[in-house]
Amino acid sequence: MSIKELIETLHPLERKVLPILKEDMELKKIIEKTKLKDVEAMRALQWLQNKDVLKIKQDLKEVISLDKNGEEYIKTGLPETKFLKSLTKELNFNEIKEKANLTDEEFNISLGLLKREDLIQIKNNKIKITEKGKSLKESKEEFLRKLPLETKDLGNKLIKEKIPDNFIDTLTTNILKTNSWKGKKFRRYDIKINVPKIYPAKRHFVNQSIEYAKRIWLDLGFKEMQGSKVQIGFWNFDALFTAQDHPVRDIQDTYYIKNFNGKLPSKDIVERIKKTHENGWTTGSKGWQYSWDEKEAKKNVLRTHTTCLSAETLSKLKESDIPAKFFSVGKNFRNETMDFSHGFELNQSEGIVIDKNANFKHLLGYLRAFANKMGYGRVRFRPAYFPYTEPSVEGDVYDSIRKKWIEVIAAGIFRPEVVKPLLGKDIPVLAWGNGLDRMAMGMHGIKDIRDLYKNDLKQMKNMKLWLK
């Protein structure tokens, strides 16, 4: 930047400071002479320093840091100088201390410093000056003393320049109205300067991932299902062929609503489910071979999976609706104590495909497409067990940031014991419930599942935008 351009960048405050600026000027004096407020003067000085005009601020700092011992040392010399000067021959510690008139503290600091700079040698508790030390001593330089003030060449030149003051600083409506800007120069800004940070308000980062997951299913032609979070055991378990004594129905795993039972759906569907559990009804299954209890099915629970929505959807589907594809993304609940990998509320991305030609290969195809679109390039599948699907599959995606496989996919083809009582006939229904929160953790680099919903405003401010 030329000196001319430099002049054009000067802020009114800088212009006030510049003319009275001399070497060794203290902040107090600058304030006195310019009649600026101390923050204004400081800002002007800082800006000038950024422009490489001065190095005032740093010099001031150093004077202050030397204030305690500085004056003393200016008179008597720095302790390390005295130390070095005393070394006319090999001496032990106490001899040096005495000769150079150093306190214990001064001695210790100087010793370390001189040793580090390779100016002295220690041998058998005796200290000897090195060649490097000798040459330094002879040059009689105050080698460790820094200049109290450093004025830059540019600054010296600038002080000599004539500085015009007819630059336009802030462009105002008045200037525009009167056209008074014509023929004048605008003050140049330091566009590299740091500005105070501001933060936009944002959607919650988990909700951003949910929106994205929803879009994937919409793009794939799926229709959204919605339903309540409190469900009767009937939809959450029984309709999904989960035996009434299955451990998942235990109170340790599932949130039951106290003193509040729900209502069962129409009689024929209840009857069909009952028979399917007891002896397989007409599904070709043996059933669970027990006596099915309506009471258990009426109990209200917080849904443990969104698969209950899929069951309800199947029960309402008409022949003419098929083939059909449905999805939902929503919260599920597990009666669990929270720790870094377990939450009691978690989001699941649910889907079903009802199509007489659907098969296991399609199931894997949909699951991989979803994982890929979520940003996970590597997916693997392996056998699994769920009471309501057969074949069942679990899938992992590879988290390339944390460098590990994470289990996020739970899927299968609904058993005939699920489909036939709900739909009236046995056709393949592909089904899955993918762990969305775990995927979101991977995408946002979150290690502790509790950090998903702690709503720390600082964390949320700094969270990167979901770019999918």
Next chain:
Amino acid sequence: MPTISINKKEFEKYVGKKLSLDKLKDRISYLGTDLEKVDNNEIIVEIFPDRPDMLSLQGFARAFSSFISVKKGLRKYNVKKSDHKVIVDKSVDKYRPYTVCAIIKNLKFSDEKIKEIIDIQEKLHITYGRNRKKAAIGVYPFEKIKTPIVFIASDPKKIKFIPLGEKKELNGLQVLNQTSSGREYAHLLEGMNKFPYFIDANNEVLSMPPIINSDNVGNISNKTKDVFIECSGFDFNILKKCLNMIVTSLADMGGEIYSMEIIYGNKKIISPNLEPEKMKLDLKYMNKLLGLNLKEKDVKKYLERMGYDYSKNIVLIPAYRSDIMHQVDIIEDIAITYGYENFKEEIPNVATIGEENNFEVFKNKIANLLVGFNLSETSTYHLINEKDLCENMLVKTDYIELEKASSSDYNILRTWVTPSLLQVLRTNKHNEYPQNLFEIGTVFNKNKEKIEENDRLAITLCHSKANFTEIKQILDSLFDNLGLKYKIDNIEHNSFIPGRVGRVSVNGKKVAYIGEINPLVLSNFGLEMPVSVFELNLTELFKLMPEKIGL
């Protein structure tokens, strides 16, 4: 889910082949068991609940050996006939109606092996036996027993024996009170005036299922060679499978299986029954479901690798498999041997139209609009506690409680969203202000005999100048954007400053609260900044919308 921990060398001996660690890891996962750990000494696998037959080293190794094609097809187990009898007395009908039994001879017991058997027994108790409710298993040194054995129920005071590990004789009731096993399983005999027990021809009580064995004749030692095994419970089929799982494991250990006659009145049953069950497999159905085109000979090959036999559409199912209810269960096993990694994934060309739920669209539009007011969206839990929902808000609410919630901080369902947002403000006191937040979330309320769920929007403004005007400006603007007109009425609400709180209604329907939060509430939440709030029922509002979004 239950895990088993097995010695790798032993495992290899049973499998009949040694695999590299990598190969082992890979194959175990693809068999349908979750590998937790494998090193040169130990393998820990999680067994899925549908395969209790794999809960022993022998059972797991048996399945694995087939899977990697070392020993294929249905395993033959020779059951030798014995004329030892177990008589099931009519008295057990009401209390524990069934038992199946077997004798295993020529076992070489060591302390290690005893531990192993107890381990199998316990794993089956917990899983398949549902904590001894459905099935309880007893194992006894056969040498000390004189048959016929009787399974009978009597007045508990008259059942006297020294329970396993105890010093003195107790009666049935004392067993429940004075032994740890008794206390743990007493609930399974609750309300019964007679307790079931096994007693032999010497009048020695063997055990009182499902609680405990006797110390005299129910204690296996490393001198034991032959054992008597019984399973008792309520479902004959379950007991049969359970017994089969144990006897096949013991036979794999080198034992010889001997049958017994179980006498139910004038019916006689030979137990154990290791005859394979038969199920028809529809190859067309199978190929269609899996999207494959497997020939019969392939199917036979795959089935043999899962321990089945196959001939002309009929599958012979091992007698220890308890999970085969429908042919889809067999089809899954075919898929597993075919290899999940070998399926050619595809997305079919089926035309369906994607459609977002209208209400979800509505909520999403509102959320995006609110971000424009510089409000940050939070996502809090639907669960809360009484203190924050009621006490700290200075209100009494008829909330919905959860049964035995594992955390006392989250044990009821929220009836409104504002307390959740005040919780957020409480935890963010160290962060910069202004803290202006919003959340759209579900709330739960009792409505007579029903639980009503509504999605609500709550906005909280929290900074040194937060006030009623500012929050009402947002309310105004939101309603303008939705094309709705509202009416606001003064109300009393303890959570707000009197005279600075209102109820908002649209077309006469009450939909929102608006106001400045009571300083006492703020202090309850430890806040030193004013907070103004409005909370709007979006579920209700959506019903009032003049035009619906979407179709």
